[in-house]
Amino acid sequence: MDLEARLDALLSSAGIGRERVWSESGADRALAPLLAAADHLAPLRTARPDASFANALEQRLLTQAAARAQSSRATTSAPGSGIPLAVAGQSPRMAYQPSESGGADHAQRNRTAHTPAGSHRHATRRGGIASVPLWTRALAAACVFVALGSALFVAGASAQPGSFLFRLHRAEQWVQVNLASSPEDRARLHLQYASDALASLDRSVASRASGSAYSDALATLQVELGASSAAIEVVAPGTTHDSLAAQLAALQQRARGDLLAALAARNWPDRLATSAMLGSLGESVPQVTGATISEDTGTTSHGTRVVRVVLSGSGFTSGALLVLDGHPRGTVISVTATTLIAEVAVDPASLHLLSAGIENPDGTAAETRNLTHTGAARSSDTPLPRPGATPNTTPKATPDTTPGAGSRGGHGGHG
Amino acid sequence: MTWPPDLPFALVFERACGLHPASLGMLYRRFLPVVYRYVLARVADVPTAEDITSETFQAVIDGIGTTRARDELGFVAWILGIARNQVAMHFRRLRGRREVGGDLPEDAHPYAAAEAGDPLTILTARESWSETVTALNRLTQDQRAVVLYRCVLGFSADEVATLLEKRPGTIRALQFRALAALARQLNRESDRVLSESTRDERRMGDGPRS
Numbered sequence: 001m002d003l004e005a006r007l008d009a010l011l012s013s014a015g016i017g018r019e020r021v022w023s024e025s026g027a028d029r030a031l032a033p034l035l036a037a038a039d040h041l042a043p044l045r046t047a048r049p050d051a052s053f054a055n056a057l058e059q060r061l062l063t064q065a066a067a068r069a070q071s072s073r074a075t076t077s078a079p080g081s082g083i084p085l086a087v088a089g090q091s092p093r094m095a096y097q098p099s100e101s102g103g104a105d106h107a108q109r110n111r112t113a114h115t116p117a118g119s120h121r122h123a124t125r126r127g128g129i130a131s132v133p134l135w136t137r138a139l140a141a142a143c144v145f146v147a148l149g150s151a152l153f154v155a156g157a158s159a160q161p162g163s164f165l166f167r168l169h170r171a172e173q174w175v176q177v178n179l180a181s182s183p184e185d186r187a188r189l190h191l192q193y194a195s196d197a198l199a200s201l202d203r204s205v206a207s208r209a210s211g212s213a214y215s216d217a218l219a220t221l222q223v224e225l226g227a228s229s230a231a232i233e234v235v236a237p238g239t240t241h242d243s244l245a246a247q248l249a250a251l252q253q254r255a256r257g258d259l260l261a262a263l264a265a266r267n268w269p270d271r272l273a274t275s276a277m278l279g280s281l282g283e284s285v286p287q288v289t290g291a292t293i294s295e296d297t298g299t300t301s302h303g304t305r306v307v308r309v310v311l312s313g314s315g316f317t318s319g320a321l322l323v324l325d326g327h328p329r330g331t332v333i334s335v336t337a338t339t340l341i342a343e344v345a346v347d348p349a350s351l352h353l354l355s356a357g358i359e360n361p362d363g364t365a366a367e368t369r370n371l372t373h374t375g376a377a378r379s380s381d382t383p384l385p386r387p388g389a390t391p392n393t394t395p396k397a398t399p400d401t402t403p404g405a406g407s408r409g410g411h412g413g414h415g
Numbered sequence: 416m417t418w419p420p421d422l423p424f425a426l427v428f429e430r431a432c433g434l435h436p437a438s439l440g441m442l443y444r445r446f447l448p449v450v451y452r453y454v455l456a457r458v459a460d461v462p463t464a465e466d467i468t469s470e471t472f473q474a475v476i477d478g479i480g481t482t483r484a485r486d487e488l489g490f491v492a493w494i495l496g497i498a499r500n501q502v503a504m505h506f507r508r509l510r511g512r513r514e515v516g517g518d519l520p521e522d523a524h525p526y527a528a529a530e531a532g533d534p535l536t537i538l539t540a541r542e543s544w545s546e547t548v549t550a551l552n553r554l555t556q557d558q559r560a561v562v563l564y565r566c567v568l569g570f571s572a573d574e575v576a577t578l579l580e581k582r583p584g585t586i587r588a589l590q591f592r593a594l595a596a597l598a599r600q601l602n603r604e605s606d607r608v609l610s611e612s613t614r615d616e617r618r619m620g621d622g623p624r625s
Contacts, residue, residue, distance in 0.1 A: 004587040007594070008572050011565060034594035037601055040547045041456070044567045049451045053465050057472065058443055062436050064476050069434040219436055369418075 007031050011038060055280045059226040066223045070174040161200050161216030170220070187231035187244045191251060194224035198255055205262045214262075214270055221255065222277055256281050263363030268326040272357075275364040286315035288368040291356035295373060305347075311340040311358055313368075319361040325354050424487040432480050439479075442490075443472060449491065449568055450498050456563050457502045459548035467505055471498045492578045495564075550600030558593035565590055 006027050173193055180186040201217035228248050235241040259274050260283070266274060279285040294308040309322055309330065320335050321328045322342040330344030340358055357367025418424045422441075430438035450471050455464040474497045484490040551559055557579070564575045565586075572590065576583040 004591045007591050008587045011590070012571065033598040034591070037594050037598035038562075038566045040597075040601060041562070041566045043544065044452050044456050045569065047448075047452050047455055049447065049465065049468065050461075054447060057447075057469050058440065060469075061443060061472055061476055062439065064473065065434045065436060065439050068476070072434075223436060 003027060003031065007034060010035060059222075059229065059280065062223060063226040063230050066227065070178075074174070074178075161197070161204070161213050161220060166216060183231060183234045183236075184240050184244065187228060187235055190224050190228040190231050191244065191247055194221055194228055194251055194255075197221040197224055198251070198258060201262065202258055205258075205265055208265065214266065215273060218270075218273055218277060222280070225252065225255070225281075252281055256283055260362065260364075263365075268323070268365070271359070271363060271365045272367060275366060278364060283364070284315055285364040286313060286317075286320070286358050286360055286366040288313040288357055288366045290370060290372065291368050292372045292374060293353070293356070306343055306345050309340075309342050309344055309356060311342075311356060311368075312338065313358070313366065314338055315360070315364075315366075316340050316358060317360045317362075321359045323357040323359050323365065323367065326357075328359065418487075424490075428484075428487075428490060432482075434476075434480070439476070442475075446491070446494055447472075450494060452567050453495060453498050453563055454502060456548065456551060456567055458505065459544060463505065467498070467501045470501050474501070488574060488577050495578070499560075546601060550597055550603075553600050554593055554596055557589055558596060561586060561590045562593045562597060566594075 010028070010031060173189070177186055177189050180189055197217050197220040201214060201221060204213040204217055225248070228244075228251075232241065232244045232248060235244060256278060259278050259281075263271055263274055275285045279287075288311055290312045292310045292312075294310070295305065309324070311322070314337065316335050316337055316339070318335060320332065320340055322330050322332055322340060322344070324330070324344065330342040332340060332342045334341045353371060355367045355369045356371055357365060359365045418427070427438045427441050431442050447468070451464060451468050454467045454471070455461070458464050458467065471494070475494055478497075482490070482493050484493045551562065554562065560579060561575055564570045564578060565572065570578065572586045573583050575590075576586045579586065581589075
């Protein structure tokens with residue numbers, strides 16, 4: 001093996017938590033200075049951005065994306081709904097009207113010239129419609145369209161998250177925001193929408209609604225709180241700015257309380273999303289940065305294997321549970337603020353875990369899908385193949401030691 | 416990087432191109448450390464790294480609907496290309512104001528918080544880190560890219576080859592020369608810092624006699 005290939009092999013053998021495997025051969029000694037230079041970069045491999053910076057940037061980006069999405073929807077039909085926006089003011093059928101360069105007689109001559117034999121009756125009917133002036137047809141179509149659109153908007157105004165008309169309702173809200181005459185009015189609208197979203201979320205919790213009602217309300221709340229914050233930032237300093245900022249702070253405080261109360265009744269995916277939202281609101285929530293599964297702990301008398309799971313992260317509290325693939329499992333041996341150790345009896349044939357996470361006693365939760373398997377049976381730290389995994393098609397995992405990179409859940413306790 | 420089987424990168428990326436908030440959030444959380452570490456290795460100053468990281472992701476949001484990336488490596492290449500351009504613009508702004516790759520500001524903390532609280536560690540680490548970034552910035556663009564992608568971001572040689580549109584053999588050769596050059600630069604930096612500190616000690620020893 002030449003020096004270049006040997007260097008590459010040595011670089012590949014080292015990683016987070018792994019010692020470089022090298023010998024005292026002449027080649028390895030010659031490569032020592034180069035490896036030392038690479039080791040100078042070691043601190044960067046685990047560098048993490050500050051949690052408050054990461055959270056604030058995420059909020060700004062989501063607000064930016066929401067604004068772009070609404071802007072693009074304003075000029076096209078709502079995707080997937082087939083319902084054009086009322087403000088477009090254009091019937092889609094008009095786009096397919098044949099261009100008319102003359103009066104009705106000219107149009108009729110053009111049409112009958114292309115009418116196949118045997119479709120005389122159809123041509124007569126079309127000729128009948130064509131006798132009505134174009135502007136009259138356009139006006140009638142527009143009136144029907146506006147009436148239809150108004151009816152839909154009336155229905156959409158009361159549409160709840162999780163319903164089909166909710167998207168129309170959000171489009172209407174965007175229209176109102178963009179028609180607002182001042183930054184203060186825009187901020188007030190966003191605060192109102194955030195408050196409405198929180199109320200919808202509370203209703204879905206109270207009614208134990210299934211489906212996407214809760215997640216839609218949570219997503220809307222997140223977007224509107226971010227939009228409110230961004231809108232208030234551009235309001236000139238003064239009494240109005242202070243009042244709007246105080247309203248936002250109060251709403252955020254209410255949201256924290258309501259989301260904490262909602263946790264217990266939610267399923268695992270909702271709990272993860274809610275914890276992430278609480279983290280962005282400044283609550284202390286757990287974060288899982290890595291999970292190590294050791295398979296050489298032993299076997300039980302029933303032949304199942306006992307594995308040890310070690311979760312690393314932050315924000316863990318006493319009484320936390322280990323959660324594997326969304327279900328509490330195993331026995332927790334010890335838990336500190338940054339480490340949870342548990343033992344789990346598993347069937348070796350089914351050891352294809354997708355995620356490992358934690359649930360604190362207050363219901364906040366986090367998980368990671370970056371699982372490292374270790375054990376006497378394997379010669380390298382290669383994760384077990386998961387169903388559907390395709391090796392060599394994705395970059396090597398960068399150890400996820402930053403908010404959410406392979407980790408879902410709160411951003412709190414980071415850094 | 417691994418993605419759950421029921422939520423592969425392709426699906427997340429497709430939804431993110433439509434500005435789906437949850438999908439954008441997933442991409443952000445997954446690639447924030449990649450961009451941040453790359454930028455921090457170039458500027459060595461945490462506030463500046465945060466600014467450039469922000470600008471990078473804002474450009475990602477603006478352009479994700481039109482990117483030609485079709486798979487995860489293509490997306491990584493695209494996003495790191497944006498980061499590289501943002502860093503280049505930063506250095507252009509700095510040119511003429513101060514030496515590129517200069518010393519860390521007093522309040523820079525390049526390490527994870529786990530090392531905070533030990534002043535000697537922080538101080539020692541900061542001085543050596545400044546040398547490392549200076550040495551990195553003296554490599555050629557290709558050498559620096561290979562070193563950062565390979566040794567900081569953890570990509571394999573084959574993946575770096577795809578990212579940089581070169582052959583894997585070329586990457587291995589480039590990585591060998593790059594690390595050799597980096598080792599030489601670091602030795603020069605160490606010698607320079609050592610001679611400066613020796614000069615300072617001599618100056619202090621020659622102070623006014625009572």
